[in-house]
Amino acid sequence: MNATTVETLETLRKKARDAAEPSQLSDEERLQRAKDAFLANLDSEMATHLESCIHCGMCAEACHYQTGTQDPRYTPIHKVEPLKRFYRREVDPLRWLRRLWTPKLTLEDLEAWKPLVYDGCSQCGRCSILCPMGIHIQQLIYVTRTGMAAAGLAPEELQGPTDEQLRDNTLFGAGSEQLKEKVEELRSKGYDIPLDKDKADVLVLSTSHDLIGDSGTLEATVKVLNHTGVDWTIRSDAFESSNYGFLSGDKAAKKKISERIINAAIDVGAERVIISECGHAYPTLRWEAANLHQKALPFEVQSISEFLAAELEAGRLKVTKDAGGNRTWAYHDSCKMGRLGGAIEEPRAVLRAMGVEIKEMESHGRTNLCCGGGGGVIMMPSAQELRRKAFTLKREDVDNTGATDVAVSCGGCRTTLETGKAETNWNINIHSLVEMVADRLAN
Amino acid sequence: MTLLDFARGPGFQIALVILLVGIVWRILGAVAIRFSKDLTKPRGGKQSIRGGLKAVLTYSAPPHELEKNIKFQHYTGYAWHIGLFVVIFLFGPHVFFFENILGFGWPHLPNAVIMVIGIVTMGILVTLLIRRMIHPVLKVLNNADDYISWTVTFLPLLTGTLAFYHLGARYETLLALHILSVELLMIYIPFSKLMHMFMVWPSRYRTGTDFSRRGVEA
Amino acid sequence: MLGNMPEKQTLGEVLEQQGVSRRGFMKFCATITSMMALPPSMVSAVAQSLESAKRPSVIWLPFQECTGCTESFTRSHSPTIEGLIFDSISLDYHHTLQAAAGHAAEDAKHQAMEANKGEYLLLVDGSIPIGNPGYSCIAGMSNEDQLMEAAEGAAAIVSIGTCAAYGGIPKANPNPTGAVAVRDLIKDKPIINVPGCPPIPMVITGVLTHFLTFGSLPELDHEGRPVAFFGQTIHDRCYRRTFYDRGLFAESFDDEGAKKGWCLYKLGCKAPTTYNACATVKWNQGTSFPIESGHPCLGCSEPDFWDKGGFYEPLSATAFGPTSALLAAGAAGAALGAASAYAARRKQKKAQESQT
DSSP, X not given: OOTHHHHHHHHHHHHHHHHOOOOOOOHHHHHHHHHHHHHHHOOHHHHHHHHHXXXXXXXXXXXXXXXXXXXXXXXXXXXXXXXXXXXXHHTSTTHHHHTTTSOOXXXXXXXXXXXXXXXXXXXXXXXXXXXXXXXXXXXXXXXXXXXXXXXXXXXXXXXXXXXXXXXXXXXXXXXXXXXXXXXXXXXXTTOOOOBTOSOOSEEEEBOHHHHSTTOOHHHHHHHHHHHHTOOEEBOTTSOBOOOHHHHHOOHHHHHHHHHHHHHHHHHHTOSEEEEOSOTTHHHIIIIXXXXXXTSOXXXXXXXXXXXXXXXXXXXXXXXXXXXXXXXXXXXXXXXXXXTTTOOSHHHHHHHHHTTOOBOOOSXXXXXXXXXXXXXXXXXXXXXXXXXXXXHHHHHHHHHTTTOSEXXXXXXXXXXXXXXXXXXXXXXXXXEEHHHHHHTTBOO | OOHHXXXXXXHHHHHHHHHHHHHHHHHHHXXXXXXXXXXXXXXXXXXXXXXXXXHHHHTTSOOGGGOTXXXXXXXXXXXXXXXXXXXHHHBHHHHHHHHHHHSOOOOOBOHHHHHHHHHHHHHHHHHHHHHHHHOHHHHHHOOHHHHHHHXXXXXXXXXXXXXHHTOSSOHHHHHHHHHHHHHHHHHHGGGSGGGHHHHHHHHHHHHHHHHHHTTOOO | OTTOSOTTOBHHHHHHHTTOOHXXXXXXXXXXXXXXXOOGGGHHHHHHHHHHOBOOEEEEEEOBOOSHHHHHHHOOSSOOHXXXXXXXXXEEEOTTTOSOOHHHHHHHHHHHHHHTTTTEEEEEESBEEOSOGGGSEETTEEHHHHHHHHHHTEEEEEEEHHHHHHOTGGGSTTOTTOEEOHHHHOOSSOEEEEXXXXXXXXXXXXHHHHXXXXXXXXXXXXXXXXXXXXXXXXXXXXXXXXXXXXTOBOOSTTSHHHHTTOBOTTTTOOGGGOBSSTTXXXXXXXXXXXXXXXXXXXXXXXXXXXXXXXXXXXXXXXOOOOHHHHHHHHHHHHHHHHHHHHHHHHHHHHHHHHOO
């Protein structure tokens, strides 16, 4: 990926906007929907969080948008203000008293906060790690976005793909047709691809992002899967790991979109569902889908890095030790798969198996610094200045290790880092983990 | 009934009742709303209670890479809390106050040590108030509660010091004002962010369990 | 003893008759001058005034009292100058000290009041029961009526002892006799409060001397007490203050701390809020005072000192009420919290159903 990335992104953004369906609701209805969404999604855990804030402002230090811009409006807990105000008037134990001085929530408030919770938040969760009161601020911002989306206030670039996925089961125009095309292309290269099998142990997910442009992720994934010999399939009607419902906050859409995967996995009798190199897809399926579905999932959800580590341990994956010569390696944790997913050790184990010695960044693993483009930020033109400011911090963190090469295991991070690399003429090589493994398979 | 009689008698009883009603109301009213059960399988199948309990402690010490620019706030914040607790619980006459209620007491520090700690604590509070008023992040967050909470916390320290040194009015008046300022604090706690002294524990616990069930250390 | 001396004799002549030397008299004047916090230059003025002072008529009315105040003044192992001064005033009416009784005594009182109308000094000890006048009468006349009658022609009133000054022990909760202080009933005459249970003898003498010397009331504090004797707290002058400052407290009677003479704050000493001269003038001709003898100050010169929460409870102790009230408060909080949460849950359920 190179300079074409930026152009590709612009194309994607336009497609996204075009796919958005305009809201037919009145202002009152929209505000009511936001309030209902807040009510429905607040729980006792969030209540303890909202009751604990002491306005210390320390969370500002954890947020790359705040520290990158020094703009205090991006202070994480400040992003939660509409939700807090609603809580005080409608759910707070002392609400009858607080109504005397707490202003009512208005649609204008939500509109004013839209850039703070969307442009200014990549849902990275670093604030939740720092807050001394243990407030899970990321989760509170998440609920705020849910209310915004219910009011039809999610950015077009995020709501559009949500509507498209829900309506057409495609993303940026890429769906089963495009997958089949790609599969044919790979088959003509000699790959054996079990497409649309009736039954399989492993259901593999890709993403439309891999079908657009010249991404090699799907090819690498196929190569590795066949090497391990696992019984796998990929379904043309349920291969999309990306869930724009997560990014826009449209909870109903998020549920329906994830249920396509769940139903396909059950249909196929899968024991495992593998997500290949998509960030937000992982927590959505691993840590939320069962709750949306209201039932425990009868299969395991693994990110590709977890799959690779498990297969290495089981002895089904064999790799050569090839760190690529005189290189200094860093590893960039994806927020969604690392801090919010829990797959922190696995990618490192895989890299070690390939003879790669990682020089850890100052903020790594649980405290890693976001690439700046997650949570949908990379998709919004209005957010690009913010992203660039955040990227400066990320680049500094990587450069401080003296790294010449950085490995990532998330498509979104990869796109964001590549974009930043192009914009700042960064002299570094960015690698996808699964592609690295595919290049080092031992026989 | 003199001011001191009121402060030591009905004043305290009223304040204590309001404090108790308010605390229980607010805690129960918050933790008893809708509870979401997590149907996802925790990583490794492990119960996350230990992670939650660990978080209760570890969130007092943020990772160093995250707090590079807030060390001053972090350390002075803890310093004045510790100073306040030392003054409240280790000053002789205060120990006698608790002994009167609980039926048992404990050793106390020399008065001079307490006075120094109290004055340093007040100095830190004033410094942090100024910081709150000029810091760009805090200016965005500040509300009336922040200032009132500061005041009702500061007043007992101030009036206590004045009473001890017999500064500013007759002793019985200063003592009455000191006890009344504590009663004001007691009454204000349930209606303010000062409730964090109770809420911080379930808040940290739940975040700790959330992260640790995902396999992320607390 | 009293009421028999010719009224034309001055105090100086009386003292001389009693064999008090000039030197002794001046020594007394110097002492009393400094006690009243007057400058040394006033000594001769005091001496002159006392010497030439006409023996004023003094009416002493005892109401609901224990006679402790009289005992305090008159107790002396050897005659004191204070006692002689006292002897030298024309004490025209005093139950305990006078020889006369019955109607004869009452007539003597009324005669003195008539003869010295507007000029006599009215001394009162004991509180006045207004709940039921029958609680305390003299010759069939209620204390209240007696007070009102005698106050009319008085130049000034001195309330001796905490009972007369503030109500004292009869007024203590639940105040069954409806006891009140002199100042609660008399609003149109100058009143000097000399509280204490009992007051220090030197204090009353100082007040009388001031009155005799200057013909006016000494400077009084917010509770009507002479500032010269009640201007500072016991705590301000306590010789154990250094232990209070260091936080060294006796924990119980006769423990190590008590034996070492440590501060008695924990044992309930009310000295910090008690205004009197005990710590400097002391008792029994300067022998000692309660704290020096190892007992916490009761605060006996303060109004309502019986109802300040207990003699053995430290000043920092507060009344926190019956445990049942606190348990009820907790239960009320729980009920309110549960109700609030229940109402919130219902709202939330409804909202959840509206979510597709």
